[in-house]
Amino acid sequence: LDQVVKMPFKRYVEIGRLALVNYGEDYGKLVVISDIVDQTRALVDAPDMTRKIESFRRLTITDLKVDIPRLASKKVLTAKLAEADTFNKFAKSSWGRKLARQEAKSNMSDFDRFKATAAKVKKARSVRKVFNQLKKAAAKK
């Protein structure tokens, strides 16, 4: 075909695609698709884990991809990931930042929660003060 078919899909399952595990023991882990087993499963790998087979149902694919050969060795995988700084790219993305924000919120201690509320109340007070001043000035006119 001369024309490129416009697919509605932007993220493809392919060798080197980064995915987030959304179920199971490795929940929350960022893994790289190292090989495809069949229609439903892939071999996933990451620098700090033993390569394992994971169902696609348990993976959420991300925008990121690394250029690795099929069944890349751990050494090659780690090197390519470091070179492309993939994990940091994910952490800087809005998805990554949202996950970090959720984790920080769940790890808040009672004191942290108090400080957050105190800060919110303080900010709201100062905003309302200025607002009321402006309102009064506008009403006077």
Place this chain on the structure above:
Amino acid sequence: GHVSCGLLSGLGHCWFALAGKRRGLAALKKKNGGKFPTHAKKVAPVAAATKAPRMYPADDVAKPLAVNIVRKPAKLRSSITPGTVLILLAGRFKGKRCICLGQLPSGLLLVTGPFKLNGVPVRRVSQAYVIATCTKVNMPSVDITKFSDSYFKAAESKRVKKGEKEFFDEPKEKKALPAEYIANQKALDAAILPALSAELKGYLSSRFTLRDGDRPHLMKF
């Protein structure tokens, strides 16, 4: 030296090699100069002459077994240390955040508001009615030896049997706290307050509450 044991192959080991380890009766006698070793016979001490008792009980009463219980204070949760901020869960001060001073010999925790911040006096509280937060105050070394269990025991008041007259009488005046207790509280607070930051003071002044959307089983304290 090791001797060939062809003739004594029936034995597990060479008899000569185990010379030093012989443990049989013959060996014992040999070690003790031909006789068995004996201990000197224990002579029972002569009991002092006692008179026969005048009375014997009619029935044989069973003697209760000797009780050798050593009572230890309750095991303290590892999350509770001196200086930990605790949330009180029950009683007059429920929801208040206070500072743990230590564990008393009775097992109860010694706790203070500080009184100036939240009205919680030096008090005893059970660790079962407390949430230990991960916030710890850098406590200056405070002398808490005067706050023992007996310090907190209410004065024994003689229970007067209420007659009908007393029942309808005005209730007695509430006993004022002795000045000594107030002074002790002030001294304790004066020692602790300087160690607290302004944020921490605000934190201790506030009460813990659950609001809509709070999931206490998911909260980290």
